Amino acid sequence: MAEQNQVLRVFSDFEVADAQLAFYSYEAAVQSIITHSQRKLRHGLLPPEAHEYPLVAQLELTSKCNLNCRFCYNRSGETDRVAHDLNSDEIIDVAKQVADLNAMHVVLTGGEVFCVTEELFTVLEIFRDRAIDSFILTNGWACSEAVFRRLCEFNISGIQVSIDGPCAAIHDNARGRSGSWARAVSALYLSKECGFYTIAACVILPETFAPEYVSDYIDMCYYLGADEAILTEVMMMGRAVRNASSLAYSREMLDTVKVLRELHREKLAEYGNRMFIGWAQVPAIAMTMTTMRPPNGFVIQPDGNIQLNCLVPVSLGNVRERRLAELWETRIRFAHRDPEVARYVEQQTPVSLYYRRQD
Numbered sequence: 459m460a461e462q463n464q465v466l467r468v469f470s471d472f473e474v475a476d477a478q479l480a481f482y483s484y485e486a487a488v489q490s491i492i493t494h495s496q497r498k499l500r501h502g503l504l505p506p507e508a509h510e511y512p513l514v515a516q517l518e519l520t521s522k523c524n525l526n527c528r529f530c531y532n533r534s535g536e537t538d539r540v541a542h543d544l545n546s547d548e549i550i551d552v553a554k555q556v557a558d559l560n561a562m563h564v565v566l567t568g569g570e571v572f573c574v575t576e577e578l579f580t581v582l583e584i585f586r587d588r589a590i591d592s593f594i595l596t597n598g599w600a601c602s603e604a605v606f607r608r609l610c611e612f613n614i615s616g617i618q619v620s621i622d623g624p625c626a627a628i629h630d631n632a633r634g635r636s637g638s639w640a641r642a643v644s645a646l647y648l649s650k651e652c653g654f655y656t657i658a659a660c661v662i663l664p665e666t667f668a669p670e671y672v673s674d675y676i677d678m679c680y681y682l683g684a685d686e687a688i689l690t691e692v693m694m695m696g697r698a699v700r701n702a703s704s705l706a707y708s709r710e711m712l713d714t715v716k717v718l719r720e721l722h723r724e725k726l727a728e729y730g731n732r733m734f735i736g737w738a739q740v741p742a743i744a745m746t747m748t749t750m751r752p753p754n755g756f757v758i759q760p761d762g763n764i765q766l767n768c769l770v771p772v773s774l775g776n777v778r779e780r781r782l783a784e785l786w787e788t789r790i791r792f793a794h795r796d797p798e799v800a801r802y803v804e805q806q807t808p809v810s811l812y813y814r815r816q817d
């Protein structure tokens with residue numbers, strides 16, 4: 459296993475994505491990555507033991523949200539979450555610390571980032587002044603033309619808007635607010651109009667887990683002008699656990715996922731370089747990889763807690779208690795070898811990630 463771990467550190471996310479496209483089976487995907495990585499090792503392409511600087515820092519600026527999605531893995535909008543959010547001064551200080559750490563790229567998300575619009579614009583200014591590019595994730599609810607005009611003043615590498623299907627009924631129902639699909643579609647359109655690299659991201663729900671829906675969704679994204687469409691599976695965490703009865707994929711669905719994978723491949727070929735179609739990492743594989751290569755970044759949650767990623771809820775420290783640089787140097791950059799992280803990951807199994815009922 460130790461040897462496997464060493465080999466697995468070499469792969470890149472693209473290779474993982476390739477492996478997942480080729481095989482849905484967890485074991486087959488891991489085996490494909492090992493083979494790929496062994497080839498790299500033979501050519502002397504060794505990975506670093508740990509990254510010196512973070513490549514990606516994800517800042518969850520708030521727990522507030524104007525929607526109430528039944529699958530929200532962060533439980534955004536719930537009172538006990540919002541009560542512990544960093545205040546405006548703390549958010550700005552954390553952004554400065556991220557900039558001081560020489561992060562190459564920043565992802566700004568929430569909750570919903572446009573629930574703290576003024577903090578968002580201050581943070582964007584900090585990163586622009588340090589030549590760090592920012593990527594924004596939004597549900598599109600509050601994205602007016604005026605907001606997009608302001609965004610044009612910053613160095614934004616892309617905007618991702620959540621749209622969960624080709625029609626309003628399913629999206630609005632899953633996101634808990636009528637009118638949310640129409641606003642998300644409008645945000646996608648405005649983003650493209652302003653010249654941003656624009657991504658539409660969809661959570662595949664049990665009711666849209668069918669080739670005709672996925673096919674219509676991809677076509678819709680193209681006609682709206684998206685540069686990229688991303689398909690994501692439900693992460694059985696946070697509010698999704700409470701709503702598991704309506705969100706968990708059945709075993710039959712998991713058995714038929716190969717049909718969707720095949721469709722994905724066909725659509726990739728159909729759209730060629732006019733629009734990329736991504737399939738987000740299968741949670742089980744992504745989580746397993748967490749312990750197998752040095753982290754290239756981290757997530758700072760709205761309460762200041764730091765995690766490796768959204769899937770592994772192990773706190774690596776809190777920016778309210780220690781400086782980010784110190785946490786990066788002493789713990790985060792070596793977190794693939796962290797005993798607590800390893801213990802958490804070992805407890806999970808591929809299937810349990812779909813059925814897990816914990817909060």
Ligand code: SF4
Nearest residue numbers: 523527530534569597
């Ligand atoms: S999934 Fe996103 S839009 Fe939905 S409640 Fe959570 S943070 Fe808000």
